[in-house]
Amino acid sequence: MEYKPKISLVVNGDTFSYKLFEALKHVSKTYSQRKASKNLGISHAVLNRRIKEAEEKLGFKLVFSTGAGSELTDNGNKLLQKYEKYENRLKKRGKLIICGGYASSRLLETLISEYGLDAAVYKTGDKDAIYLASLDMVDILTLDDPVHAFINDLDFTPIAYDHLTLVSSSNIHIKNINNLNGKNFVEITDSEQRFAWNTLDDKKINYKLIEKVTSPYDALKFVKDNPNSYTFISSSLSDGSNIIKNETRHIISVVICNKEDERINDFLNYILTFNGQKIIEKCGFESLI
Template identity: 45%
Template sequence: MEFESKGLISLEINGEVYGYRLYESLDSLSKTKSQRRSAKELNISHTVFNRRILKAEEKLGFKLTKKVGNGTALTQEGLDLLEEFKKYAIQIEKTSTINIVGGHISTGLLESIDLPFKTNIYSSNDEDAFELAKRGVVDLLTLDDPLIAFERDINFYPIAYDYLVLVSSPNSKKIETISDLENLDFVSVSGSAQRLAWDSLRHYDIHVNIKESVSSQFDAYKLVRDSKNLHTFLNASYFKGNELLKFDTQHVISLVKVNEDKTEVNDFIKYLTNEEGQKTIEKQGFTPM
């Protein structure tokens, strides 16, 4: 098996994430039995190759390589680690079904449209979805907010625009201006695009009180709906509300390749970004790119 993917495929061991570079090094060494030949094959210096192995051994607490005559071979632990990575790679490559994990809004969009692909879609918040994607057990990551990708310089593919609306309890006072938000009680949603609303309120020097924090926009909506005087900011594609901060909170719904070599993933992204896919997205209440 060739280690050509430059995506997020990795294994997590005792809280440490080991990426594809370590595994392509182990794979090469298992064949060449020479660090120098493997370094040349990977187009890196022998020093860099050796440091990569030593750094991993220090974190893992066991040896990955051993001297054999004039060459270098993998220890049994090194072979076991390489085998674990191959299992993950095989798991991703062996089926045409696209395994997707992502934020509640972006996965909800994908679930609501009739896609010409076989998919398994798992919904979470952006932060938890990203942690799962780092393990390499899915093919595609969807983001309700591109912040995670921006912070880590990860390439992403925009598929739609969305913005936030103010949703208030049925009997709360009418909000007409931004200043009317001063000292009101809010429900926050972790791992969502709400950061744009909070940043905007700070910009306008408006103070609000965060009374509850939930992980789903739908949970936030229920809390606000059933309360006497609570408010929240939710995605306009799914909820109706006051467009007070529409232009301040516009953001991109996007996709990140996890399994870069899977043909179906590339075809999936092409479909969503072409004219037919964009029309389908627009019908779901999102603004096309």
């Protein structure tokens, strides 16, 4: 069976059927209410009544007559554009959308290139990516930190291991975790850095968070501009000291949001094969194999 959703739009408490917007769409294309009604397979009177009833509820005109036919008013165009924006979200996407954490989405970017998958990749924090996925705007969700999958009860698939490296313009001098006592750190909000902070807390390291940023790239820039500061970054994104590699080893995972597209299942199977895992290693991650 084939399913095609049709949506209504609620404006100021009144619900307007998709039939109104189909009428407006055809009027905007044909510049004629008679041609629009013919294309829709309804009478001119029915189409005119749909428009007039909507105008009465909305309190403004949607269509106006010209010497050559009919056109949408500015308000009519704005309303139709708003409807089409929501309508487009329901359409089957030709190009798959992948969105997730900075490290994991970067990995997926390489994997789709090697595999030949037609997809667009968007890098952001895990929380923002999960929000977009909840709006049905994502086909594959990637997560840097597995805790977000557990918190949101997501059905995730591990694809690699990652760990955090200590980064600073002077990190070559850090040989032991105890040397981090009294150091200043840059925090990346809602990131896998929690593994690092938990480790430092467990080791009773006295450290200070002096800056908060939203991406690892901002953190790298800050420590570059401030020589006496440190941060923890995914090993796939930056070289650094591996003094807490074992303590911060964690899963990189994906969540399949669009389970009906066969391309995604085939791609996931490829990621988990020997060839896919070798690419993962080349990207600076640890394979599952």
